[in-house]
Amino acid sequence: MYTQALNSPEEGSLAEDAVRASRFQSRIDAEERIEPNDWMPSAYRKTLIRQISQHAHSEIVGMLPEGNWITRAPSLRRKAALLAKVQDECGHGLYLYAAAETLGASREELVDAMLAGKAKYSSIFNYPTLTWADIGVIGWLVDGAAIMNQIPLCRCSYGPYARAMIRVCKEESFHQRQGYEIMLTLCRGTAEQKAMAQDALNRWWWPVLMMFGPPDQASQHSDTSTKWKIKRFSNDELRQKFIDATVPQAQYLGLTIPDPEMKQDEQGHWVHGPIDWNEFKQVLAGNGPCNRDRLAARRKAHADGAWVREAAAAYAEKRARRQMAQAAE
Amino acid sequence: MATPNTPLWEVFIRSRNGLAHKHCGSLHAPDATMALQAARDLYTRRGEGLSIWVVPSSAITASDPADKGMMFEPAESKIYRHPTFYEVPEEVGHM
Numbered sequence: 201m202y203t204q205a206l207n208s209p210e211e212g213s214l215a216e217d218a219v220r221a222s223r224f225q226s227r228i229d230a231e232e233r234i235e236p237n238d239w240m241p242s243a244y245r246k247t248l249i250r251q252i253s254q255h256a257h258s259e260i261v262g263m264l265p266e267g268n269w270i271t272r273a274p275s276l277r278r279k280a281a282l283l284a285k286v287q288d289e290c291g292h293g294l295y296l297y298a299a300a301e302t303l304g305a306s307r308e309e310l311v312d313a314m315l316a317g318k319a320k321y322s323s324i325f326n327y328p329t330l331t332w333a334d335i336g337v338i339g340w341l342v343d344g345a346a347i348m349n350q351i352p353l354c355r356c357s358y359g360p361y362a363r364a365m366i367r368v369c370k371e372e373s374f375h376q377r378q379g380y381e382i383m384l385t386l387c388r389g390t391a392e393q394k395a396m397a398q399d400a401l402n403r404w405w406w407p408v409l410m411m412f413g414p415p416d417q418a419s420q421h422s423d424t425s426t427k428w429k430i431k432r433f434s435n436d437e438l439r440q441k442f443i444d445a446t447v448p449q450a451q452y453l454g455l456t457i458p459d460p461e462m463k464q465d466e467q468g469h470w471v472h473g474p475i476d477w478n479e480f481k482q483v484l485a486g487n488g489p490c491n492r493d494r495l496a497a498r499r500k501a502h503a504d505g506a507w508v509r510e511a512a513a514a515y516a517e518k519r520a521r522r523q524m525a526q527a528a529e
Numbered sequence: 530m531a532t533p534n535t536p537l538w539e540v541f542i543r544s545r546n547g548l549a550h551k552h553c554g555s556l557h558a559p560d561a562t563m564a565l566q567a568a569r570d571l572y573t574r575r576g577e578g579l580s581i582w583v584v585p586s587s588a589i590t591a592s593d594p595a596d597k598g599m600m601f602e603p604a605e606s607k608i609y610r611h612p613t614f615y616e617v618p619e620e621v622g623h624m
């Protein structure tokens with residue numbers, strides 16, 4: 201909503217901006233929500249457009265690794281659940297694009313930036329889904345990590361983003377449970393099935409920890425995002441919460457976390473070994489195992505749908521013209 | 530790779546419980562029929578509603594947030610419009 205009204209950046213004298221900025225910050229400090237037509241610093245707007253659209257792209261690209269297994273799901277029950285989950289991811293992408301648009305970015309320019317490879321999306325979706333167990337791990341860990349990240353965003357200072365996240369979190373809780381159920385079934389199955397589950401955990405564990413982003417001392421966006429209450433917890437805090445929640449779940453499955461250095465400290469927190477941040481940088485730079493595939497698949501889907509968009513637009517125009525002519529009679 | 534701008538629609542859904550249609554989000558669609566179909570797919574995947582309205586976003590006139598003081602202050606000072614303003618003795622019971 202309000203999308204079109206915001207396309208022109210507001211111009212004001214610097215002194216006036218300073219007054220507005222301090223009023224803006226005191227609204228944030230008072231836990232008020234910022235709404236689309238409210239005054240906001242242009243850096244706040246820019247940060248949110250970047251973050252929300254990246255989040256939307258992640259949901260859309262995130263359909264690809266799982267979509268890979270829809271036709272090969274081991275039963276109708278699993279297939280129906282996976283199909284519903286992938287459909288949800290698409291819906292989440294659309295809620296988020298709509299939230300980004302309230303800040304004055306158009307849907308077309310956001311999507312085009314992703315297709316052109318200029319916009320980022322979550323590093324995790326550049327890894328391949330080699331076996332059915334990967335679908336279990338994605339639901340359990342990738343969605344688990346996403347929920348950990350998204351729950352604090354339900355209280356984000358920007359109203360439309362917070363509201364979209366509330367909807368997303370509500371729908372996403374089934375995703376994690378269906379993933380864990382897949383893992384549980386495999387771990388209670390044959391030795392071969394359990395080995396498949398362990399292998400999937402081995403491949404996904406480290407990329408999942410990287411989903412929380414670089415360590416606190418290296419993160420470039422955190423300070424202002426925290427001041428603006430876009431971000432409520434640091435990357436390392438969320439990563440720690442996730443690990444502490446996940447280790448007992450892995451133990452229940454009888455699986456081993458592939459980190460020989462992991463140990464429990466005196467407060468009961470599970471401390472992880474060193475993360476290969478070079479791998480993370482490489483994946484973000486476009487050199488992960490599937491970056492080229494993912495972009496190629498998105499571009500193909502967009503190009504293949506072009507005739508549908510054109511036909512729908514032409515039909516809408518024809519109908520509108522006919523209605524005008526009838527009204528004139 | 531530019532694509533034509535598709536109009537934006539606001540979606541309102543009336544839930545099972547008989548309450549009024551409530552705004553739940555927006556979407557892009559070339560015409561009203563497709564907007565309704567997309568709203569069904571996007572906003573009612575879990576039985577959220579029994580009726581959908583779609584309205585072109587451009588047809589909505591909104592109040593200006595800058596005027597909110599002027600717009601809503603008159604209501605704020607009239608506490609006698611609320612039932613709690615009036616005293617009813619305890620002996621009278623619930624009213």
